[in-house]
Amino acid sequence: MAPPDPSALSEKDGIPQPETVSSDQAGQIISRRQKKPSPQTLFDGISQSNVSALSRAITLVESTSPKHLEAANQIIALCLPRANRSVRIGITGVPGVGKSTFIEAFGKYLTGLGKKVAVLAVDPSSTISHGSILGDKTRMEDLVKDPNAYIRPSASGETLGGVARKTRETITLCEAAGFDTIIIETVGVGQSETAVHSMVDFFLLLKIAGAGDELQGIKRGIMEMADAVVINKADGDNVKRARLAKTEFNRALHLFPAKKSGWMPKVETCSALTKDGVDKVWGLISDYLELVQGNGYFADKRQAQNQYWMMETIHEQLQRHFFSNPDMVKEIERQKTAVLQNEISPFAAAQSLMDRYFNR
Structure with missing residues (x-):
């Protein structure tokens, strides 16, 4: 029996596959992802009933990141007249x-x-x-x-x-x-x-x-x-x-x-x-x-609600600022230890923290 042809066992070069996404297109996609729309751009989309712009704006508003707060406030200010x-x-x-x-x-x-x-x-x-x-x-x-x-x-x-x-x-x-x-x-x-x-x-x-x-x-x-x-x-x-x-x-x-x-x-x-x-x-x-x-109750209730949420926002921001302040974080831990060791009552510790915060 004749030996097998070695060429039949060798791998033949296939047809090169084209790129599914060109490098230029990939670069454009990446640049668009990295580019964040401005508050004005998002507002323009919202005013045209664009749900994508609305969703992105809501995400900004819901964010707890301080860097998103300014942009969220700008969008809300633009939307208020509407x-x-x-x-x-x-x-x-x-x-x-x-x-x-x-x-x-x-x-x-x-x-x-x-x-x-x-x-x-x-x-x-x-x-x-x-x-x-x-x-x-x-x-x-x-x-x-x-x-x-x-x-x-x-x-x-x-x-x-x-x-x-x-x-x-x-x-x-x-x-x-x-x-x-x-x-x-x-x-x-x-x-x-x-x-x-x-x-x-x-x-x-x-x-x-x-x-x-x-x-x-x-x-x-x-x-x-x-x-x-x-x-x-x-x-x-x-x-x-x-x-x-x-x-x-x-x-x-x-x-x-x-x-x-x-x-x-x-x-x-x-x-x-x-x-x-x-x-x-x-x-x-x-x-x-x-x-x-x-x-007239409808309008009166809306006004009362606006005042209520103004006060609630003040409470929320005061609380966030208090607990995120580096000096207060250290002092809170110190007072916690003192309370656990019965060196001070919880109420006196709280008063001490508030005095320190407002008299810094």
């Missing part, structure tokens, strides 16, 4: 009440009326890992594809009430982008929900029937802040229980003091799953807006 032209609705309820499903059904109903809806969904942060799932866009898969809707999930962080630290500024940016209805979804219910109550025009509390004694919900301070209570998941076998819960809450609401707005909170039932009753919820909000805009 703000305050929306209806702000806060929606809260216990986990499992169906907030995301309701907001999607409600948002789709509003965009069907020709409105532009921005949803600011606050996602709870882990106290251990400090991370958040930010899965609201996944839950609202139909609304997220609506060209007249914008969904922005944000981590609650350590903020009281589950309202992201910069939610108030984010509202201003969304209004400047042309969104006429702003919906804020909070983490849950409780006394700390005053945070979201102080930045919206209408506060909606979602409840479900058959989840225990209804009086437990009535006792909460959250009821005093609610402008409407909506019994969700009123479908299937739960319709009868939902109607009974509506009657109980209607009776309970009459026990609370009258609101300064002159509005008597209402109770409705709805099913976010079947969309039944969603139009009635918007009818309630429309009736409320007609009343408070007519008697």
Whole structure:
């Protein structure tokens, strides 16, 4: 047998593959990534309803980096003349009440009326890992594809009430982008929900029937802040229980003091799953807006909220400056040690730190 031809076993040169991305194109991509848009450029995009520019601006506003603070403040200042032209609705309820499903059904109903809806969904942060799932866009898969809707999930962080630290500024940016209805979804219910109550025009509390004694919900301070209570998941076998819960809450609401707005909170039932009753919820909000805009309460409340957030911002900045000051960081550690060794009381240590801070 003849020996094999060595040339058949040798590797032949293949055809050289062209570059998928030329060096010039790669350089252009890198330069664009490194180039950060100016506050004016971002504002121009926001004023043209560019959601990419809006998202980048919100990221700047939410940033805790000091180098981003100046740019964020410039963007907010540019957006202020275009703000305050929306209806702000806060929606809260216990986990499992169906907030995301309701907001999607409600948002789709509003965009069907020709409105532009921005949803600011606050996602709870882990106290251990400090991370958040930010899965609201996944839950609202139909609304997220609506060209007249914008969904922005944000981590609650350590903020009281589950309202992201910069939610108030984010509202201003969304209004400047042309969104006429702003919906804020909070983490849950409780006394700390005053945070979201102080930045919206209408506060909606979602409840479900058959989840225990209804009086437990009535006792909460959250009821005093609610402008409407909506019994969700009123479908299937739960319709009868939902109607009974509506009657109980209607009776309970009459026990609370009258609101300064002159509005008597209402109770409705709805099913976010079947969309039944969603139009009635918007009818309630429309009736409320007609009343408070007519008697001047709407404008008065907006002014009071602006003053409230000015004071809250002062508190926040003082706290941040206090704990980030290098001299104070050292002194705090020294006072902690003294407290642990019972050399000084916690109250005296705190007073000493404050005296040192303000008399530096």
